[in-house]
Amino acid sequence: MENFTFYSPTFFVFGKDEEKKTGEYVKKFGGSRVLIHYGGGSAVKSGLLDRVKDSLNEAGLSCIELGGVKPNPRSGLVYEGIRICREEKVDFILAVGGGSVIDSAKAIAAGTLYDGDFWEFYQGKPVEKALPIGTVLTIAAAGSEGSPNSVITNEEGMFKRGASGDALRPKFSIMNPALTQTLPAYQTACGITDIMAHLFERYFTNTPEVETTDRMIEGLLLAMIHEGPRAVKEPENYEARANIMWAGMMAHNNICGVGREQDWGSHNIEHELSALYDCAHGAGLAVVFPAWMKYVYKHDVSRFAQLACRVWGCQMDFNNPENTALAGIEALKNFLKGIGMPGSLKELGVKEEDIPQLAHCACHGDARTGTLGNFVKLTEKDISEIFRLMAV
Amino acid sequence: MENFTFYSPTFFVFGKDEEKKTGEYVKKFGGSRVLIHYGGGSAVKSGLLDRVKDSLNEAGLSCIELGGVKPNPRSGLVYEGIRICREEKVDFILAVGGGSVIDSAKAIAAGTLYDGDFWEFYQGKPVEKALPIGTVLTIAAAGSEGSPNSVITNEEGMFKRGASGDALRPKFSIMNPALTQTLPAYQTACGITDIMAHLFERYFTNTPEVETTDRMIEGLLLAMIHEGPRAVKEPENYEARANIMWAGMMAHNNICGVGREQDWGSHNIEHELSALYDCAHGAGLAVVFPAWMKYVYKHDVSRFAQLACRVWGCQMDFNNPENTALAGIEALKNFLKGIGMPGSLKELGVKEEDIPQLAHCACHGDARTGTLGNFVKLTEKDISEIFRLMAV
Numbered sequence: 001m002e003n004f005t006f007y008s009p010t011f012f013v014f015g016k017d018e019e020k021k022t023g024e025y026v027k028k029f030g031g032s033r034v035l036i037h038y039g040g041g042s043a044v045k046s047g048l049l050d051r052v053k054d055s056l057n058e059a060g061l062s063c064i065e066l067g068g069v070k071p072n073p074r075s076g077l078v079y080e081g082i083r084i085c086r087e088e089k090v091d092f093i094l095a096v097g098g099g100s101v102i103d104s105a106k107a108i109a110a111g112t113l114y115d116g117d118f119w120e121f122y123q124g125k126p127v128e129k130a131l132p133i134g135t136v137l138t139i140a141a142a143g144s145e146g147s148p149n150s151v152i153t154n155e156e157g158m159f160k161r162g163a164s165g166d167a168l169r170p171k172f173s174i175m176n177p178a179l180t181q182t183l184p185a186y187q188t189a190c191g192i193t194d195i196m197a198h199l200f201e202r203y204f205t206n207t208p209e210v211e212t213t214d215r216m217i218e219g220l221l222l223a224m225i226h227e228g229p230r231a232v233k234e235p236e237n238y239e240a241r242a243n244i245m246w247a248g249m250m251a252h253n254n255i256c257g258v259g260r261e262q263d264w265g266s267h268n269i270e271h272e273l274s275a276l277y278d279c280a281h282g283a284g285l286a287v288v289f290p291a292w293m294k295y296v297y298k299h300d301v302s303r304f305a306q307l308a309c310r311v312w313g314c315q316m317d318f319n320n321p322e323n324t325a326l327a328g329i330e331a332l333k334n335f336l337k338g339i340g341m342p343g344s345l346k347e348l349g350v351k352e353e354d355i356p357q358l359a360h361c362a363c364h365g366d367a368r369t370g371t372l373g374n375f376v377k378l379t380e381k382d383i384s385e386i387f388r389l390m391a392v
Numbered sequence: 393m394e395n396f397t398f399y400s401p402t403f404f405v406f407g408k409d410e411e412k413k414t415g416e417y418v419k420k421f422g423g424s425r426v427l428i429h430y431g432g433g434s435a436v437k438s439g440l441l442d443r444v445k446d447s448l449n450e451a452g453l454s455c456i457e458l459g460g461v462k463p464n465p466r467s468g469l470v471y472e473g474i475r476i477c478r479e480e481k482v483d484f485i486l487a488v489g490g491g492s493v494i495d496s497a498k499a500i501a502a503g504t505l506y507d508g509d510f511w512e513f514y515q516g517k518p519v520e521k522a523l524p525i526g527t528v529l530t531i532a533a534a535g536s537e538g539s540p541n542s543v544i545t546n547e548e549g550m551f552k553r554g555a556s557g558d559a560l561r562p563k564f565s566i567m568n569p570a571l572t573q574t575l576p577a578y579q580t581a582c583g584i585t586d587i588m589a590h591l592f593e594r595y596f597t598n599t600p601e602v603e604t605t606d607r608m609i610e611g612l613l614l615a616m617i618h619e620g621p622r623a624v625k626e627p628e629n630y631e632a633r634a635n636i637m638w639a640g641m642m643a644h645n646n647i648c649g650v651g652r653e654q655d656w657g658s659h660n661i662e663h664e665l666s667a668l669y670d671c672a673h674g675a676g677l678a679v680v681f682p683a684w685m686k687y688v689y690k691h692d693v694s695r696f697a698q699l700a701c702r703v704w705g706c707q708m709d710f711n712n713p714e715n716t717a718l719a720g721i722e723a724l725k726n727f728l729k730g731i732g733m734p735g736s737l738k739e740l741g742v743k744e745e746d747i748p749q750l751a752h753c754a755c756h757g758d759a760r761t762g763t764l765g766n767f768v769k770l771t772e773k774d775i776s777e778i779f780r781l782m783a784v
Contacts, residue, residue, distance in 0.1 A: 001407075003406060004407060005406070010399075012396075209631035219611030220604065240601075242393040255642065
């Protein structure tokens, strides 16, 4: 195991109706002039935004609103948010929404306290200071409610890049699974895929002897395999929603990723797809991950066989462990298909002729250094071949 | 799943040589006048205490020492620590040791800021304020390095009781697995048993539909089953020590216990044994837990069968699930025997004629309300019968 530090100071408030306490928690964590950041219509239509505002008013807090965050959130709105926060002397940002809204809030929080261009954080500069953030989560997927990460798309060039720093960890996150019961099946499945992908990125490692975190990751994957299809079939199943929501946080606050090299090649490959085609991140990952697995599994057949046996219930083929490794990848593909995720670039609407540009941008676009991933370091040529595997 | 809050703001610093940074972290978390709290000879003999003091000196911090914490830590030393902290205007307590040292430090931290008797916290009063604490962990067992809990034995009456409150969570914990490599096999096994017991206390619940935390608990148990015997057989195996140490923290910081009723009957029964006989807590748990399981398994055969299949690799007997449940309990007994733990009261040195007093004290001693546990509410009569099961 490698040396590490782990710090997850977010105060999690989980369960039915807890969003009514939002004002109380903003106050507890020092907010007085609040920017409420949110997305499109659903938080408004469902009445959630009003409930949250009522709660802030009851707590005697002044607030301004900035809505309009889109999936795959954009830099334009971040610049606007930074301007508002400075002009209005905002001292707390409250994100009401899913990962895109929270990521946009994090970018604004870091940018407001930084003299330079906030985009530098998304080119690799670590975030050391940010306005405090709180969240009211409405989608179980990105794990941004407990993570130190944010992903933004720069409209100049359509680069989708990530920033990181403990200063970006929310002070509190209110997680009411009932708020996710209205999510359509497709978006629910995208969230499940994203959560599982966060676990795979940590699972595929070259660090030996990481049994404890291996077992945690496998446990969370098993929970998703049980609860994911239930939530897709029965959107109003509170218990399935609750189990997925808590798993989604743990999949990405890094408690099961510490002390081990992580990969993140597939996420970065997917970011090229959702930057260019504006597809759902989870749907993109459903196409990228099995292809990536097929391309790299020979690098460590035993690790792939372990996943297949422990998580997918495959029988170990002791004469030919490769068969077991491949059976595990096939099981993942079938699972994703079963919850309604796409299985090829074609289903995503991606054109094959864009592959060279996608592969080039993944390796040589803004802030990239020529390779992606750690489990196997992928060159532009490798990534092209992985894209070709997705075409079929 | 039940509503819950979860807050674990401890900064964990994990890995080789990290204790050299102790001074830096005390400073980061606001300490200037430090009480170093420790146990007997091993921290002194190994040179650890000197390394820690060097690090505090380098950081320009003033410190006083209070050693002498014993396993099953006592109230007497706590009162002395409180007096010293007040007289010397201590603003930070650094615990260098295992769970007993950290628990004693927590009691001092809470007591110093409280006008009344610190023991009230151990009779049920929630801890809301405490001096900041940091830890340098030397034993993987109690999980106190990441928990909001402390257990102290009151020398007046020999009551062993617990206190709780987020104020007791350490600001930072330095976890160097190499520091545990010198621990004798018996103490190592006691630690493993304690960690597994913390997981069982959370696993046996009446809350339905808790798949995510079930799977996390099972994953950590599987890791302990793999790493525990390795650490007992090869004390210097850093990787086994590291996996156990990180699992020990997660087993008790409550990340896998949220949203579900927990039991804690077995822990409280054991506390009577270690209060009266001063046996190692882990050794006591090794005797108590299988007996408790045999006494209560009929309350939820399916949960016991699930544990047996998922964790102990038993085959499900679909015609008679009770057989599977019992096979799981037998597997635990064999595992504990295999790592050198006692299996009966006799091996612990407990006299059968003390059973009535132990059972009475467990239910009606200081701050007790007549029953123990939640999975099954145990009366004095139940506890007597559980003790009888331990005699054989």
